[in-house]
Amino acid sequence: MKYEHGISAIDTGFFRPQFDASHLIVEQGRAAFVDVGTNYSVPGLLAALSAEGLTPADVDYVILTHVHLDHAGGAGMLMRELPNAQLIVHPRGARHMIDPAQLIAGATAVYGPEEVQRSYGDLIAVPEERVVQAGDGFVVDLAGRLLLCLDTPGHARHHICIFDERSRSFFTGDTFGLSYREFDTEQGAFIIPTSTPVQFEPDAMRASIERMLTYSPEAMFLTHYSRVTDVPRLAENLIEQIQAMVDIANANSCTADRHVQIMAQLAELYLGRAKAHGCSMDAAHMRELLAMDIELNAQGLEVWLDRKKAVAA
Template identity: 35%
Template sequence: MQEVSISSLDNRIHLIDGYDLGIARRTGTYVIDDEHLTLIETGPSPSVPYIKSGLDSLGFSLEQVKFIIVTHIHLDHAGGVGLFLQECPNATVVVHPKGARHLADPRKLIAGAQAVYQDSFNDLFAPVLAVPEDRLEVKEEGETLRIGAQSELRFLDTPGHARHHLSIYDPVSHGMFTGDTVGVHYKPLMDDGIGFFLPSTSPNHFDPDAMRRSVERIRDWKLDSIYFGHFGMTKNVDVALDQVEEWLDVFMKAGKQVFSEKKGHEELAARLRTHVEDYLRTLQVNDNHEVYTFINLDMHVCAIGIMDYLKKVQV
């Protein structure tokens, strides 16, 4: 286990690094220190020890955890929720209505991930445990959750990355926890003063039109902050949303070209990587920068999702 890393984003919201895939600054758990201690995302089960250690370092007990919210049920965001819940006796899991049944019975989630990750599945995700139905709370569009006397989170149905995706508005910070709907924030580049954001187009529910609508809907809130599933916060909200929309156009144009050439996702991933490399070189980012650990993985998964979408609509 690596050293626990906690970022205090303000005096109320903290981010515990979950070291998803064994990589720092990839996926984390947000902790909202309010009357009812609330967590957003757990990451996969190998991240659970980091959450526990992080809460301990922040001075919280597992008994204090009241709500565990998952933006969506992909295993890198919610795969560890069943395991973590076992040690949080007073907690309820909050989820999109289309995701609840898969948390209660995760066999399809497991089978899908095993097909993709094969022999690596156990190391990356196991165990994926069911959440008892009586500890699930569904939140739909416009519904709220009171976590403090002055704090009432509001839930938005924001498809595009997944059909079962919630974004969560926090009025205290005037910020939004967006999971993957409005893309990925590449923290290693931000550490160099470069804000860089790409869409997350992974399979199998990726829908570019729905994603654009969700991006524009979130833009309309005129937020002070966005809290990304991958990874961390930005206050450059319009810059982030602009980049995600611009790169979504680039991704889709490249995808349609590869699809028309009857080539596969490997070719698309290579072209997306080239587009990103060419752009980052204009910002003097070295080709060996650590950010490519993230980008190489993301372009592979994004390419699969784009090609899956194009096959469905037969562009």
């Protein structure tokens, strides 16, 4: 999908169509990728580059919003193909790109070794000298086009969002939630937050969303999935749901079947809001499309609950 201002969305092929996007920014014959998908995404990214009349040598940057594997798993393999590129990543995420052993261990703990191999393949380290740590306020200069990196925790503590002054847009990774195109209606895009384990922090996520609004963005480019507009409405929807998710988690903090109850109530929350948004697909199909997110959001809320309890103890 091609947009204005030299921005393209590339479906990485992860999980299902229109689930996981990489974005390519082209400026005066130079290019940057924002998020990259997995190892299996790399051929498609290179093909998209070629379709723009560019070569791997024309890519100056690979920018990662954060190092979760659906965003960054293919970074090492892609960097091998891009002789002039630097990898831009939050300071907390840099070491995981240089040595991905802990990333592999974390993903294996959540998904199991067979699923990690099937979904992501063998992660490849990025040479330390090619990794640039992008703290809050770091500016990437893409052929004179300035891309501002903001520290945006909430989904993860190693998360940046990137503001592109040219398009008046943010590349938001997971901080500005998930919006699948199947849920679009005449009312516009439908959006939900993501509390994927293990670093969900609701207050930080709300603050990150509110901070991005101060830039008056005209659009947000989400990894899941691509461009949304009507940003103030979507931000309000996200903040409402963050509170609803926190309320669900707290209400089930001490229940014996905590995970089952949180999942059921999250499904009720999201499907109810989707119906109110005018989504006409049947409930079973909605549940199918949101199944992974309901499961991971429940896990993330439970990790947050357990962390709160540990701090209070």
